[in-house]
Amino acid sequence: MTAPPLVRPSPRRGGGSGLLRHVAGKVGGALVSLAAVVVLGFFLFRLIPGDPTVTMTRGRQVDEAQIAELRALHGYDRPIVEQFGKYVGGLLHGDMGTSLFYRRTVAELIGERVGPTLLLVGTSTLIAVTLGLWLGIRGAWRRDSPFDRASTGVALVGWAMPAFWLGMLLSMVTGNLFPSGGMRFSSTPPDFWSQALDVAHHMVLPCLTLIAVVYAQYQLVMRSSLLEEMNADYLTTARAKGLRDDQVRRRHAVPNALLPTVTLVFLHIGLVVTGAITVETVFSWPGLGLLTYEALAGPDLPLLQGTFVVLAGSVIVMNVLADLLYQVLDPRVRAS
Amino acid sequence: MSPLLELRGLGVHYRTDRGEVAAVRDVDLTLEAGQTLGLAGESGCGKSTVAMSVLRLLPKSARVEGEILLDGEDVTTMSWGRLRAVRWAQASVVFQGAMHALNPVRRVGDQIAEPIRLHGGKAKVSDLLDQVELPAAKARSYPHELSGGQKQRIMIAMALACDPRLVIADEPTTALDVIVQAQVLGVLSRLVAEQGIGLVMISHDLSVLASTCDRLAVMRHGGIVEEGPAREVIASPTHPHTRALAAAFPVVGDPAFRQVEPDEVRESSPLLRAEALSVDYRGRGGVVHAVKGVDLEIGSGEIVALVGESGSGKTTTARTLLGLRAPTSGRVLFEGEELPRSAKGLREYRRQVQLVLQDPTSALNPRHSVYESVAEGLRIHKVPGDEAALVADALAKAELRPPESFFPVLPHELSGGQRQRVVIAGALALGPRLLVADEPVASLDASVRGEILALLLGLRRELGLAALIITHDLGLAWSIADRVAVMHEGVLVEQGAVDQVLLDPRHEYTRRLLAAVPSTTP
Numbered sequence: 031m032t033a034p035p036l037v038r039p040s041p042r043r044g045g046g047s048g049l050l051r052h053v054a055g056k057v058g059g060a061l062v063s064l065a066a067v068v069v070l071g072f073f074l075f076r077l078i079p080g081d082p083t084v085t086m087t088r089g090r091q092v093d094e095a096q097i098a099e100l101r102a103l104h105g106y107d108r109p110i111v112e113q114f115g116k117y118v119g120g121l122l123h124g125d126m127g128t129s130l131f132y133r134r135t136v137a138e139l140i141g142e143r144v145g146p147t148l149l150l151v152g153t154s155t156l157i158a159v160t161l162g163l164w165l166g167i168r169g170a171w172r173r174d175s176p177f178d179r180a181s182t183g184v185a186l187v188g189w190a191m192p193a194f195w196l197g198m199l200l201s202m203v204t205g206n207l208f209p210s211g212g213m214r215f216s217s218t219p220p221d222f223w224s225q226a227l228d229v230a231h232h233m234v235l236p237c238l239t240l241i242a243v244v245y246a247q248y249q250l251v252m253r254s255s256l257l258e259e260m261n262a263d264y265l266t267t268a269r270a271k272g273l274r275d276d277q278v279r280r281r282h283a284v285p286n287a288l289l290p291t292v293t294l295v296f297l298h299i300g301l302v303v304t305g306a307i308t309v310e311t312v313f314s315w316p317g318l319g320l321l322t323y324e325a326l327a328g329p330d331l332p333l334l335q336g337t338f339v340v341l342a343g344s345v346i347v348m349n350v351l352a353d354l355l356y357q358v359l360d361p362r363v364r365a366s
Numbered sequence: 367m368s369p370l371l372e373l374r375g376l377g378v379h380y381r382t383d384r385g386e387v388a389a390v391r392d393v394d395l396t397l398e399a400g401q402t403l404g405l406a407g408e409s410g411c412g413k414s415t416v417a418m419s420v421l422r423l424l425p426k427s428a429r430v431e432g433e434i435l436l437d438g439e440d441v442t443t444m445s446w447g448r449l450r451a452v453r454w455a456q457a458s459v460v461f462q463g464a465m466h467a468l469n470p471v472r473r474v475g476d477q478i479a480e481p482i483r484l485h486g487g488k489a490k491v492s493d494l495l496d497q498v499e500l501p502a503a504k505a506r507s508y509p510h511e512l513s514g515g516q517k518q519r520i521m522i523a524m525a526l527a528c529d530p531r532l533v534i535a536d537e538p539t540t541a542l543d544v545i546v547q548a549q550v551l552g553v554l555s556r557l558v559a560e561q562g563i564g565l566v567m568i569s570h571d572l573s574v575l576a577s578t579c580d581r582l583a584v585m586r587h588g589g590i591v592e593e594g595p596a597r598e599v600i601a602s603p604t605h606p607h608t609r610a611l612a613a614a615f616p617v618v619g620d621p622a623f624r625q626v627e628p629d630e631v632r633e634s635s636p637l638l639r640a641e642a643l644s645v646d647y648r649g650r651g652g653v654v655h656a657v658k659g660v661d662l663e664i665g666s667g668e669i670v671a672l673v674g675e676s677g678s679g680k681t682t683t684a685r686t687l688l689g690l691r692a693p694t695s696g697r698v699l700f701e702g703e704e705l706p707r708s709a710k711g712l713r714e715y716r717r718q719v720q721l722v723l724q725d726p727t728s729a730l731n732p733r734h735s736v737y738e739s740v741a742e743g744l745r746i747h748k749v750p751g752d753e754a755a756l757v758a759d760a761l762a763k764a765e766l767r768p769p770e771s772f773f774p775v776l777p778h779e780l781s782g783g784q785r786q787r788v789v790i791a792g793a794l795a796l797g798p799r800l801l802v803a804d805e806p807v808a809s810l811d812a813s814v815r816g817e818i819l820a821l822l823l824g825l826r827r828e829l830g831l832a833a834l835i836i837t838h839d840l841g842l843a844w845s846i847a848d849r850v851a852v853m854h855e856g857v858l859v860e861q862g863a864v865d866q867v868l869l870d871p872r873h874e875y876t877r878r879l880l881a882a883v884p885s886t887t888p
Contacts, residue, residue, distance in 0.1 A: 263467040267524075270421055271481040272453035281480075282469055289471070361471055361508040 060350045071338040127332030136336035147317030154240035162248025170256035189246035197239040197312035208234045211314040236313040256287035296352030300345030368438035370564040371397040375432035391588045400562040404579030408811040412588040454481040457532040458525040468509040475505025494523040515546035534566045543675040548882035577884040614812030616841035637666040643696035656682040658856040667830040671843035674853035720793035724805035726785035730777040737773040760795035783814030801833045
């Protein structure tokens with residue numbers, strides 16, 4: 031009997047072009063979602079009760095004729111399909127309309143508010159992810175130890191707490207230690223370091239609130255994902271090779287357990303921007319969340335549509351990034 | 367000079383909530399360099415615990431007593447530093463690589479090189495791959511890009527990385543196809559002969575051990591029940607458990623293992639027929655022809671074995687016969703009529719043709735009681751009559767007696783064999799004409815295999831139930847099938863009566879399969 035060939039040459043997988051097609055597919059899918067967001071945003075907010083022209087004229091004496099004139103000026107008297115066409119046409123040129131309340135372009139307003147939100151959300155996410163992953167890894171490695179039980183319990187309490195309530199509680203408990211509203215005092219000297227210190231001072235409470243409310247999920251996902259990996263046979267292989275326990279953890283268990291967490295973190299960064307609405311409102315943090323709240327209170331339709339598109343868009347973009355990053359990190363995904 | 371490995375009065379106890387449980391009791395074993403020692407037994411007999419204790423890889427809840435002398439040095443009293451130095455450099459383990467013993471997201475080359483770097487040596491991954499007959503380029507692969515046999519070779523290459531004197535192979539060929547198994551066993555035997563290492567080989571399959579080992583120890587309930595030169599233990603087993611283990615793996619061609627009475631095989635009318643059946647899969651790399659023009663017939667009351675390696679298309683064929691997949695071309699006839707396409711028609715058809723899966727543990731919902739599991743099919747098909755009586759009847763047919771006592775039991779409270787009986791009872795409850803069983807005993811322990819096979823034969827005798835048994839195990843086909851069909855790369859290369867195909871194979875592939883089956887007669 032002749033032995034069959036031990037290894038069959040495997041056909042090369044479509045390397046570069048396959049990856050390119052994959053990326054193109056993901057981005058295409060994201061664009062479709064974004065288009066759906068635009069459509070949904072436009073029609074959904076038309077359902078909100080309240081006449082936009084009434085918002086504009088709040089607190090002033092106007093008669094019917096003036097309101098009708100305003101309507102005509104902003105095009106609210108046109109058929110809804112025509113309004114939509116005009117809106118989409120504007121969007122394609124980067125024009126998201128003009129805020130009824132602020133009398134400024136939506137793009138300008140959003141541009142102004144993006145910075146503070148990114149600062150707040152970025153800082154708190156960074157801290158929450160670091161804290162959550164570290165606690166999750168420690169808890170899983172010493173499963174059911176007092177540390178594991180206590181940290182899981184604390185995390186769950188934070189996770190269960192409503193952000194607005196926790197925010198108010200924190201500002202009450204800390205008294206006058208930290209400012210509980212705004213981003214800076216007007217009395218602060220204009221040089222960079224004084225300003226930075228002032229902003230950091232203002233950021234303490236909103237940041238703490240955001241962290242306390244979200245870090246639990248990073249911790250719990252990391253913990254369960256590491257617990258699952260710890261039963262894996264390849265860790266026994268690693269131990270048998272003579273690796274120390276911390277080497278087994280650092281080289282094999284933790285990197286693999288991090289994989290599912292990566293997706294979660296990215297998905298969540300998109301969501302946190304939205305989640306900041308309550309926290310920014312409670313602490314009057316001049317970011318996108320507060321802007322959304324103000325637009326909703328109006329209702330300020332053009333502004334609302336603008337913030338909606340930006341918030342939903344950030345979720346979609348992060349989703350695509352998570353997918354692409356996963357491709358780089360996990361060879362198993364590359365193959366399938 | 368002291369032997370390579372000597373176990374003296376080894377005992378292992380696990381601390382559990384209900385006190386200490388002894389996993390291994392009073393085991394004495396000796397292995398010289400250049401020898402192969404086989405350790406046989408069913409799952410849970412303690413054979414893997416013995417293997418893991420040699421490098422102290424047992425979980426923290428384990429308490430070890432006795433001595434484990436590796437080159438005369440007691441492993442149980444070594445310091446952690448000394449132990450880590452000994453691990454892999456003096457003794458290494460070949461885990462069941464087809465499973466999850468390799469890190470899924472690191473290149474296999476790096477994983478082979480890891481212990482070499484750790485123990486301070488020069489990386490020579492390509493040499494190691496060469497020893498296990500793999501091309502050096504495979505070092506850049508990830509585990510999921512390799513076949514089961516290739517992964518097992520990687521495990522062996524990894525075990526050899528630091529030139530150990532002792533290698534422990536824990537079920538190194540389980541889950542591999544026979545031809546690949548023969549190749550892997552060949553590699554191991556050659557390495558023992560060429561490099562003079564000592565090999566401890568652990569398996570539940572006596573025939574695998576018989577073809578490779580010098581000495582053989584049979585374990586049961588944590589203790590060794592029989593030990594001696596492999597030939598003697600196989601040829602004249604003294605302990606009944608050894609005999610039971612040997613009997614569980616039928617020898618092809620040995621009339622003693624043939625459970626079908628010659629007069630049972632009778633002319634029968636065709637029940638299920640596949641005509642020129644082809645199934646294509648559309649994948650990213652183009653179209654895959656999984657099944658190519660298969661003609662297969664199962665008569666009423668007939669047991670047909672569909673034999674082939676993994677990837678040969680046998681499972682796809684079965685799924686198409688069950689109407690779970692539409693054929694690309696060709697047709698399936700049940701009692702002369704083509705399979706219905708409508709959901710309702712297919713449901714009616716599936717009542718007649720029931721599926722039994724390989725692993726009863728995952729086939730049963732862990733939160734459903736036996737009663738629920740069996741009654742579910744009855745409810746879906748709205749079978750008239752007293753549900754409890756029908757369930758009891760089905761359980762009784764599957765020889766779970768008294769049936770009522772099994773009603774409230776949950777799957778985890780049952781043994782593997784009982785679980786498979788519950789799965790079969792679930793199928794029987796609907797009064798099918800044909801059972802399609804996909805590797806029905808592959809995940810079961812040796813001693814219960816025979817019972818399940820006897821049950822299938824009994825059902826045929828009493829209910830006239832036909833069966834299509836999908837398996838990679840030629841011995842299983844020999845044991846209970848009337849006819850056997852051999853599948854290779856989507857094509858049915860040979861089919862006919864069992865005696866004819868297995869004793870006088872016509873096709874070259876069938877011959878290759880038969881040659882690769884490890885034999886208990888050295």
